[in-house]
Amino acid sequence: MNALPTKHPTDAAAEASESEPTITADELRDEAEQIERNVESVIDGKHDAVRVALTVLLAEGHLLIEDVPGVGKTMLAKALAKSVDCSVSRIQFTPDLLPSDVTGVSVYNQPERRFEFKPGAVFSNIVIGDEINRASPKTQSALLESMEERHVTVDGSTYPLPDPFIVIATQNPVEMEGTYELPEAQRDRFMARIAMGYPDEGAEIDMLTGRDTSSPLSRIGAVVTSDRLRDMMTLARRVFASDALKQYAVAIARGTRDDPDLRLGASPRATLQLVRAAKARAALEGRDFVLPDDVDALAVSVLAHRLLPTSRAMGQHHERAAVLADVVTRVVAGTPVPTGQPK
Template structure:
């Protein structure tokens, strides 16, 4: 699929999702960016602002297999990955796949599950496979986890460990709607859910073609150097106790390629890196206790640090778009 077709298909998906998610263009675009980059998306915000609605709208806009996992404290790892069951007729164990075996997996309120159940996703998200009773089963491709979570300050939540957060390509927040959007929501959802009328606008084959086109987008050596400089700056920043991993660098470039393709370009600009830096890096970083102080929202503190690092990091000479 050429990039003009990718751009047109992306616009169709975004328009389709925005019939459900009103006034949140940046969140919708970022969700699609992550999907086409074959990453995983974490949607974090307070209850009731449309986190699950965004995940469902994305899943229903493309024709592929979808499953939903409602994470609760009593959810077991086997509920996610699957379990081996003894077949008394054949006298052997049979594997019963769990909810993770789908192209798009919606993980609702992921931080309400126990750490043991959360860790069941680690192998799935990184290696696209599941190992049960010593046997490895490959997950379908494409494979994307779109997880929602409430802020960790809320009752009944378990903070995601660093290893888990690092497997998400990006984290976004929905935020409250503006007055006009909230009024339109009251009219549109008075008698039915807007999800009832949404249908897939892209086939599975077209989605795979879009993903292939994204992988082929060119990232110059100068742009890669810029991405590395940003990530390394997080490791040396005195306000951060934990900087971004090498996985963050890889996913920042992949996400930037996806954003470039959505804008009809076959090359990455430093602007693509800048636009995605907070979403891709913020959730991986841990602020120092000194800078956190009395702040309740550590995510907002970290996001401000990432913006400061982006502003202070010079764009390498020779990068596309550099002036």
């Protein structure tokens, strides 16, 4: 199989500023499978969730893991972070957490008579935000600038974040006590949202057997270097998406904006991230081009958490995530596939 990427005129400008990746499509797929196996040695029976998490990682996006306590949200985030040889920090979000605890603070140096910036926990390649919706909205908003612009501004000075920079956040359902709902602006900055769900009976029995004496996290280590991960990200970014495919993604996003069951549809940022995630999925499959199947497979994970349903759509339902997933699935099913694009 040829190495990714295939050169395309429309991508020439974007490629001009990038160095050539020293990795082929087959190597990317093999190393991604190593990461996947590493994570799945810790997370039992959650192949789909692990696959989406790996897709988001390669697409240089941020991941939101939402579910009830005790189903492995933090375990998945830690396992993914430990599988890559990058700097990792963990922030336990609590009601008394301050924005400066996240971004950093300027401290006055008395002997030198000047302020010095002390970086916060956000200055890592992979930031694990545990129970992000237990902190106040003010503290949550401290992540907004860093997640979108890859830098932090404190006291008028701007500090770049490491490359790559990925936020993997967990949250409990908003219906639970002690939580604050994430603002729409922050949810929109997460490329994808996944739910863990309860394990099946066999996986739960295996978990009881395998965790009697030690945590499975202690048995895994990095399988990919940070430089190699950057090459994998560059390769995924260069996967070709045709104009027809891009029009298909836009049509799906516009379908959510016009849907009568939604009072807030997908943003242009959502469309951009849907295509980026689809490119990463194609790369994981060993292809140098995106198919509508890639978009369809990721539409719910990438779009649903950004939307707001109408009160009529909620009706007697108590789980907003399920309602939104149904709406996105319906929109995708009703969007015509581009001519000449297999589905």
